[in-house]
Amino acid sequence: MSTRGDQARPLHALACLIFAFVLSFLSGRSFIRMHRAERIYPSPGLREQKRLSEYFLPIRKTQGDTDVFIFKGNKPGGNLLIIGGTHPNEPAGFVTAVLLVENIRVERGTILIIPRANASGFSHSDPQEGNPQRFYVPTPTGSRAFRLGSRLTNPVDQWPDPAIYINPAGQKLAGNEARNLNRCYPGRPNGSLTERVAFSIMELIRREEIDFGIDLHESAPEYPVINAIVFHENSAELAAMAMMELQSEGYEIRLEASPPNLRGLTHREWGDHAGIRAVLLETPNASHGRLKGRPSSSLIVDGRDKFYEKASKLGWLFVPYGKEGIPLAHRVARHLAALRALVSSFSELEPDRAIEIEGLPEAEEVRERGVGAFLHSSD
Amino acid sequence: MRFFYLLIVLYLSVHFVWLIFRSKKFQDQLSAVLVLVLLLLRLCLIK
Secondary structure, eight states: OOOGGGSOOHHHHHHHHHHHHHHHHHHHHHHHHHHSOOOOOOOTTOOEEEEGGGTSGGGTTSTTOOEEEEEEOSEEEEEEEEEOOSSTTOHHHHHHHHHHHHHOEEEEEEEEEESOTTGGGGGSOOTTSOOOSEEEEEETTEEEEEEOOOSSOOTTTSOOOOSEEEOTTSOEEEGGGGGOGGGSTTOOTTSOHHHHHHHHHHHHHHHTTOSEEEEEEEEOTTSSSOSEEEEOGGGHHHHHHHHHHHHHTTOOOEEEEOOTTSOSSHHHHHHHHHOOEEEEEEEEOGGGSSSOOSOOHHHHHTOOOHHHHHHHHTTOOSSOOOTTOOOHHHHHHHHHHHHHHHHHHHHHHOGGGOOEEESOOOHHHHHHHOGGGGSOOOO | OHHHHHHHHHHHHHHHHHHHHHOOSHHHHHHHHHHHHHHHHHHHTOO
């Protein structure tokens, strides 16, 4: 005699099937949302918006293609490239680029901004980190969500990683660095997606006759290259002038020369291959450090973490880290102050190629009122 | 190659739907549901 447990139950099975479809729908929707870039609301000063693929067609319709915002002044001057989101798990770099797009107007020269340099990296999260999919920045009319991505290109777009990666500049690196945009310069036209994105940015630099490039990053508080301007040797004087200006405003800032044998990075290959002045900026971000507690949107935005506070007391960090933490507003303000100092130093060194920006929020105001006060309100 | 790969995933999805109806124990059905979810996501979302 069969018992009830031995028999297949069609209704039970049907309920399971419906459950499977509902679960697939919900997780599928959440997955697809990671691939949708949040809207950026350019300021009225925007002259033109392009896609990176317009500089190198083969990345068109790939996850590597991304927006390029162009602000052009009425007076002739230099051409500046600012990129954020090279590493999509470094939110201050990306948010600073968004904040620039939504606020500035250029009076002299041209500024090109790429907020999501590695767009594919924004479409997934770092595995085994427990990171939130998004972080929420309060604005006057509600919070605005931004994706927290991964340092590396999505493996769905570029797979498999080699055992050892030899980058286009000839340096041997760990295999997963093949998906790190900031190791893939100057790129390869027939290479991997990340190498093609790097090549597209090099093409943009050549075709737009860029004079000066700034790459916005963040690093963990226990990492020595922090609160720093990393510069190519052709930009040593420029970086030193900017550092003096920043120090006179009360910002502690380090100068780090780009090591000639560390290849594939913006501050090395932009200078070597395109001959432009190149710097990279770093601010301290607890959310991608190794000593952090539970990752959350609040850790990114408020920047408070009791473990980092303790690590600071033990002298393990390269930046002061108190109870108040290092909020996103302070990190973005630091990037803005550095940008202002770098642009003014560049204009001083090359008066014929000077760049004048209007509407750039004051760093002190961003620290006091928060980043959201300078971002377009949420829809 | 991609076509055959998708064909295999499709076959496995159908196979797991069939398993849900054929399984006699709830935990077997649940396991089949979870694998089916992964297969459906692979089939529909990852291009």
